[in-house]
């Protein structure tokens with residue numbers, strides 16, 4: 035395992051085994067996870083010989099910023115980072131009154147195949163390491179010079195398809211010896227991998243689990259999301275009920291409104307029943323049309339009517355504020371554009 039993905043305890047054990055003094059582990063951990071050092075050279079209270087050896091034997095993961103777009107409207111910034119192996123991931127930094135939020139990717143590409151999503155068009159490349167998920171937050175903290183208080187795992191990838199690394203990432207991110215972000219301020223979004231949702235419930239974390247629901251009948255959900263071929267809605271809802279029961283945390287249902295597809299009164303009624311049954315909060319997202327598919331956004335009036343119907347039915351509902359409208363391009367588009375340009379020899 036790479037050194038930045040290790041817990042403090044694991045680091046202690048490893049360094050002790052290599053004959054180092056016990057307090058070196060805490061120093062090293064502090065440099066990596068609190069001072070956010072990018073390389074061993076910065077770790078000036080470690081002996082030079084130790085730094086040299088670590089550099090040789092335990093190379094640190096590092097991200098290289100490749101591109102950045104900033105919204106003139108709300109200051110949202112979209113970052114494209116290159117990983118050590120040259121693969122690229124996108125992360126987004128959003129400024130809210132209650133603090134700064136970062137949306138990170140959990141995989142390079144995605145294998146889930148949701149019809150409206152740009153991140154999955156080129157398929158799945160590999161899982162991100164825990165350190166590579168942390169690195170996105172660390173790099174953005176260094177670049178902006180501002181503290182991150184909320185983290186959402188809603189960028190490219192299916193986090194529950196990278197379960198072990200995700201869990202380790204959450205533990206490191208919320209560790210008191212690191213950035214110490216509150217678990218309550220961490221949201222993980224899933225397209226609905228039922229066994230992993232149940233497993234996550236048993237971890238008894240106080241994070242928020244968001245489910246990308248997007249349709250209220252199996253038939254319609256299967257058209258939009260291939261994952262629905264694997265688990266039916268009743269199985270999914272059972273997992274949601276279990277999650278709530280085990281953790282006491284209300285789930286969020288994400289629902290992308292697609293014009294003429296899932297935005298009718300019957301859909302609102304179905305959504306009321308599903309969300310009501312497990313006490314979920316509903317987050318409506320006007321679908322972000324991608325040029326590769328011909329999905330269109332619902333009309334504004336239709337979105338309002340949909341929201342009002344849910345509200346009248348007693349459902350807790352919000353419409354997702356669209357951040358960075360002007361820099362836009364749906365999630366995953368910045369990365370796709372760069373990959374395409376590279377293939378055509380347009381960059382570097």
Ligand code: SAH
Pocket residue numbers: 146148150151152187188189190191192193223224225226244245246288290319320321322323324364365
């Ligand atoms: N794989 C996870 C997390 C990544 S997607 C998941 O499915 O939840 C993050 C959210 O963005 C999901 O709710 C996803 O369905 C939604 N999404 C993807 N493409 C979108 C688009 N073009 N417009 C609106 N929402 C989209």
